[in-house]
Amino acid sequence: xSRYNFKETEAKWQGIWxxxxxFTVTVDHDRPKYYVLEMFPYPSGRIHMGHVRNYTLGDVVxxxxxxxxxxxxxxxxxxxxxxxxxxxxxxxNVHPAKxxxxxxxxxxxxxxxxxxxxxxxxxxxxCDPSYYRHEQKMFLDFLRAGLVYRKESWVNWDPVExxxxxxxxxxxxxxxxxxxxxxKRQLPQWVFKITDFAEELLxxxxxxxxxxDRVRLMQENWIGRSTGAFIEFDxxxxxxxxxxxxxxxxxxxxxxxxxxxxxxxxxxxxSENDPALASFIDECNRMGTSEAAIETAEKKGFDxxxxxxxxFIGGKxxxxxxxxxxxxxxxxxxxxxxxxxxxxxxxxxxxxxLDVVPxxxxxxxxxATFTIDDEAxxxxxxxxxxxxxxxxxxxxxxxxxxxxxxxxxxxxxxITYRLRDWGVSRQRYWGCPIPVVHCATxxxxxxxxxxxxxQLPEDVTLGGAGNPLAAHPTWKSTACPSCGGDAERETxxxxxxxxxxxxxxxxxxxxxxxxxxxxxVDYWLPVDQYIGGIEHAVLHLxxxxxxxxxxxxxxxxxxxxxxxxxxxQGMICHETYRDENGAWLLPAEITRDDAGAWSTVDGxxxxxxxxxxxxxxxxxxxxxxxxxxxxxxxxxxxxxMLSDSPPDRDLDWTDSGVEGAWRYVNRLWxxxxxxxxxxxxxxxxxxxxxxxxxxxxxxxIHKTIDAVNDDLERFHFNKAVARIRELSNVVEALRGGAxxxxxxxxxxxxxxxxxxxxxxxxxAEELWHQLGHETLLVETPWPQANPAMLIEESVTIAVxxxxxxxxxxxxxxxxxxxxAETAALAVPTVAAAIDGKAIRKVIVVPDRIVNVVL
RNA sequence: GCGGGCGUGGUGAAAUUGGUAAACACAAGGGACUUAAAAUCCCUCGGCCGUAAGGCCUUGUCGGUUCAAGUCCGACCGCCCGCACCA
Numbered sequence: 001x002s003r004y005n006f007k008e009t010e011a012k013w014q015g016i017w018x019x020x021x022x023f024t025v026t027v028d029h030d031r032p033k034y035y036v037l038e039m040f041p042y043p044s045g046r047i048h049m050g051h052v053r054n055y056t057l058g059d060v061v062x063x064x065x066x067x068x069x070x071x072x073x074x075x076x077x078x079x080x081x082x083x084x085x086x087x088x089x090x091x092x093n094v095h096p097a098k099x100x101x102x103x104x105x106x107x108x109x110x111x112x113x114x115x116x117x118x119x120x121x122x123x124x125x126x127c128d129p130s131y132y133r134h135e136q137k138m139f140l141d142f143l144r145a146g147l148v149y150r151k152e153s154w155v156n157w158d159p160v161e162x163x164x165x166x167x168x169x170x171x172x173x174x175x176x177x178x179x180x181x182x183x184k185r186q187l188p189q190w191v192f193k194i195t196d197f198a199e200e201l202l203x204x205x206x207x208x209x210x211x212x213d214r215v216r217l218m219q220e221n222w223i224g225r226s227t228g229a230f231i232e233f234d235x236x237x238x239x240x241x242x243x244x245x246x247x248x249x250x251x252x253x254x255x256x257x258x259x260x261x262x263x264x265x266x267x268x269x270x271s272e273n274d275p276a277l278a279s280f281i282d283e284c285n286r287m288g289t290s291e292a293a294i295e296t297a298e299k300k301g302f303d304x305x306x307x308x309x310x311x312f313i314g315g316k317x318x319x320x321x322x323x324x325x326x327x328x329x330x331x332x333x334x335x336x337x338x339x340x341x342x343x344x345x346x347x348x349x350x351x352x353x354l355d356v357v358p359x360x361x362x363x364x365x366x367x368a369t370f371t372i373d374d375e376a377x378x379x380x381x382x383x384x385x386x387x388x389x390x391x392x393x394x395x396x397x398x399x400x401x402x403x404x405x406x407x408x409x410x411x412x413x414x415i416t417y418r419l420r421d422w423g424v425s426r427q428r429y430w431g432c433p434i435p436v437v438h439c440a441t442x443x444x445x446x447x448x449x450x451x452x453x454x455q456l457p458e459d460v461t462l463g464g465a466g467n468p469l470a471a472h473p474t475w476k477s478t479a480c481p482s483c484g485g486d487a488e489r490e491t492x493x494x495x496x497x498x499x500x501x502x503x504x505x506x507x508x509x510x511x512x513x514x515x516x517x518x519x520x521v522d523y524w525l526p527v528d529q530y531i532g533g534i535e536h537a538v539l540h541l542x543x544x545x546x547x548x549x550x551x552x553x554x555x556x557x558x559x560x561x562x563x564x565x566x567x568x569q570g571m572i573c574h575e576t577y578r579d580e581n582g583a584w585l586l587p588a589e590i591t592r593d594d595a596g597a598w599s600t601v602d603g604x605x606x607x608x609x610x611x612x613x614x615x616x617x618x619x620x621x622x623x624x625x626x627x628x629x630x631x632x633x634x635x636x637x638x639x640x641m642l643s644d645s646p647p648d649r650d651l652d653w654t655d656s657g658v659e660g661a662w663r664y665v666n667r668l669w670x671x672x673x674x675x676x677x678x679x680x681x682x683x684x685x686x687x688x689x690x691x692x693x694x695x696x697x698x699x700x701i702h703k704t705i706d707a708v709n710d711d712l713e714r715f716h717f718n719k720a721v722a723r724i725r726e727l728s729n730v731v732e733a734l735r736g737g738a739x740x741x742x743x744x745x746x747x748x749x750x751x752x753x754x755x756x757x758x759x760x761x762x763x764a765e766e767l768w769h770q771l772g773h774e775t776l777l778v779e780t781p782w783p784q785a786n787p788a789m790l791i792e793e794s795v796t797i798a799v800x801x802x803x804x805x806x807x808x809x810x811x812x813x814x815x816x817x818x819x820a821e822t823a824a825l826a827v828p829t830v831a832a833a834i835d836g837k838a839i840r841k842v843i844v845v846p847d848r849i850v851n852v853v854l
Numbered sequence: 855g856c857g858g859g860c861g862u863g864g865u866g867a868a869a870u871u872g873g874u875a876a877a878c879a880c881a882a883g884g885g886a887c888u889u890a891a892a893a894u895c896c897c898u899c900g901g902c903c904g905u906a907a908g909g910c911c912u913u914g915u916c917g918g919u920u921c922a923a924g925u926c927c928g929a930c931c932g933c934c935c936g937c938a939c940c941a
Contacts, residue, residue, distance in 0.1 A: 003893095042941050083940065155939070166939040214858055218936075221857050291937050295855040325855090329938090344855090419938095426939065495939070534935060537858080542938095571934085614934085643879075644866045650934080652866065656880055664879090666893090710870090719868070722878035729878090798874035803922045805874055829908090843921050849873045853921045 004669040006633030010762040034070035036062040039532030043103035049572040063758035067782040075507040076118045080127035090463040096430040122510045126499035132432040133453030134515035141554040157185035162465040164427045184285040189425040194546045198417045210565035224418025231411040233308035245331030250397035251338040253386035254359035259323035260334040311410040346376040424495045429468035431493025439480035439487040501547035530563040570650040574621040576610035584620040635760035643721040676735025679746035694741040702789035799824040800851040801833040817844040824850035
């Protein structure tokens with residue numbers, strides 16, 4: 001028997017698809033379009049299993065939609081700027097451009113062995129000047145439109161390397177290479193005004209009905225709309241006022257202190273004459289800049305000795321602290337503390353022995369005796385101890401407090417957002433240069449559009465102190481576009497999130513001279529189905545939503561939302577292995593004997609098997625996709641990726657699971673090439689009479705088509721695989737049956753081959769050919785279910801007594817309630833369970849269940 | 855610390871709106887074929903009791919709502935993702 005030769009077959013069909021250009025698409029207004037996109041990869045070196053999963057998921061959608069008659073755009077490119085290229089450059093003395101280009105070549109070749117239905121003519125790399133020059137033009141348009149400004153922002157500063165560190169380069173507060181204590185430092189940065197769109201980005205989440213709820217919820221919380229009030233406190237003995245933001249102005253009578261961020265201007269100015277405060281601020285600035293670092297640090301305060309006047313209680317003075325947990329970037333960088341009704345304020349008050357005055361009394365408590373112990377009360381209730389607010393409910397009190405503050409000129413109701421503007425300046429080489437120049441006479445001047453792109457210099461020294469572009473001897477010297485005098489280029493480059501915020505639009509016209517061709521983007525956008533990791537739930541996806549709106553404001557395109565549908569994918573996990581010394585071992589380095597004991601392949605060392613974790617190089621629990629594809633073929637790898645877990649859940653990579661997928665590939669091959677009865681010829685008409693078994697199989701075919709369609713639309717790919725396998729089981733059982741069943745056999749085999757096509761395109765294409773078709777499977781329309789075949793004639797109904805299953809009964813579909821009840825009570829096991837007791841009631845859910853309640 | 859999610863047999867999982875828990879596979883065990891192995895085919899397979907018929911228990915833990923809970927509500931435990939300069 002001929003065994004399936006995946007190597008030959010996969011290469012053959014990849015060649016034919018490419019030669020015929022079946023995945024190359026153009027705008028075609030006569031056909032409905034469908035844009036499928038997977039998050040493009042960073043070219044880190046080689047593809048990993050996460051890529052294989054992501055692109056397999058996308059390919060299933062692309063091929064399914066193509067078979068359904070859509071004009072499918074399915075492109076691939078490279079998110080090619082980033083920090084790892086610079087690290088590799090320093091470690092291996094190779095230029096980031098060369099390293100990146102070589103990685104792209106390797107990964108492209110690897111992806112091509114997977115048989116993905118990409119239109120490779122649209123490939124792009126973001127590090128290419130022909131890509132980033134458009135980004136520079138967009139930036140200039142945003143600048144003109146007032147969507148960009150300069151702002152002093154905090155960065156992690158390594159005082160030894162004289163360089164800015166990314167959060168991931170800060171390990172326990174120290175620079176990853178120098179080991180020096182990292183400081184916070186302020187630098188002028190370019191910032192995108194994403195907050196201009198805060199309300200819109202929040203409101204329009206409601207229109208994204210094909211996004212996962214949890215992603216929308218995360219974005220909603222990230223934008224963090226809060227209604228509250230500004231309150232301005234007079235500071236005793238000073239002319240300026242302390243402006244705070246609060247969501248609980250109703251608790252103002254419970255205020256016992258005020259606190260400001262260490263970076264608040266008032267704190268900064270006080271520190272100039274107060275060495276103790278300066279040292280406290282220094283200590284705060286040794287924490288990282290990440291919110292997690294700030295929020296998990298021990299809460300500390302420094303009493304400035306200043307006091308704030310309470311706006312409604314004459315003579316009451318609140319001590320003013322500098323506190324490490326007050327964020328400069330949220331609200332006004334200052335708060336008032338009401339310990340009774342906020343847990344963090346309560347902890348702070350207990351630590352510094354401040355008053356705790358309850359001002360909201362829960363409905364079930366007595367106002368006279370209600371006290372706060374070690375838990376703040378954050379719920380609703382009636383206001384107490386609060387003068388003119390007494391007796392009001394919380395919401396009414398918020399409105400009244402805001403009204404009174406405004407009347408007295410001490411504040412006003414307001415709305416704030418947690419969302420901050422997007423700082424895009426990076427002090428790095430391997431990124432898109434920001435196209436402005438600094439002129440001593442004219443200030444900051446945009447580069448003329450005709451002079452774009454501002455290209456990165458090739459000759460650069462990496463690994464030295466500071467920003468490599470700033471250290472370059474000549475690159476930054478230029479003439480001012482405005483006055484023509486000597487000027488310096490901006491040496492910062494863009495955050496790499498900028499490139500990934502518009503690449504989906506560039507794919508519509510990837511080689512055009514124009515940044516975005518309106519006819520192309522108007523036809524293809526939005527992306528109908530976007531697929532990628534959940535880790536991008538907020539930043540990348542929110543930035544892209546902002547960028548699309550900014551592009552619309554500047555006339556580049558006409559849509560607001562870039563991604564109509566979103567599917568997030570889980571991670572690939574694998575067991576972990578360590579030797580007796582705790583050193584990590586690769587799966588390829590270990591083996592298991594017949595008794596089930598693990599050891600290293602050489603047999604010398606015992607192996608401890610750890611739980612399954614996300615595949616990572618550091619834990620060595622990785623399997624190289626290239627090895628799997630060489631051993632089993634792309635179809636097997638793809639099937640395994642799809643069959644074991646639903647796409648959004650983590651997937652455990654197991655050798656036995658891959659073996660199982662491989663066996664199914666071969667089983668399909670045998671079913672078609674060596675069936676027990678020969679399938680009918682292509683185009684044979686359905687016989688009038690079928691055997692009972694064949695008639696059942698025919699119904700199963702149509703039910704499976706119907707169910708698989710539904711599964712594919714809903715991303716239940718693992719269920720689709722299970723159903724197709726089930727169908728192949730019943731089709732295979734026709735072997736050796738009546739000769740008249742040949743037609744059903746063919747129908748079943750063709751249906752299985754067609755439906756498995758998006759998942760295992762090569763073997764499916766080959767089997768389609770083996771079944772005698774002259775046309776390509778990829779150009780064959782998706783099978784249709786015959787509605788008449790889907791109607792159930794009878795159903796099995798479960799019968800419960802007091803909620804416990806006691807039997808089942810077979811009834812015609814749609815049987816009336818009383819018919820079902822009578823039949824249920826007649827079931828012997830049910831009657832035995834009732835045992836002559838009185839029946840209180842009988843619940844009948846037609847076609848589902850009967851529950852007899854005693 | 856804050857925000858979001860997940861938890862079902864030995865394993866991956868399935869169970870449209872609350873309505874027969876464990877479909878489809880993997881692993882394991884037994885058998886057939888074979889000189890033998892691989893491959894393939896057949897059978898068993900959540901736990902306990904029982905020869906069987908059948909019974910009892912079971913969806914991380916505890917509690918609640920309901921005729922009925924894996925599914926809804928509350929509390930807790932464990933794991934994972936994100937937290938703005940990793941991509």
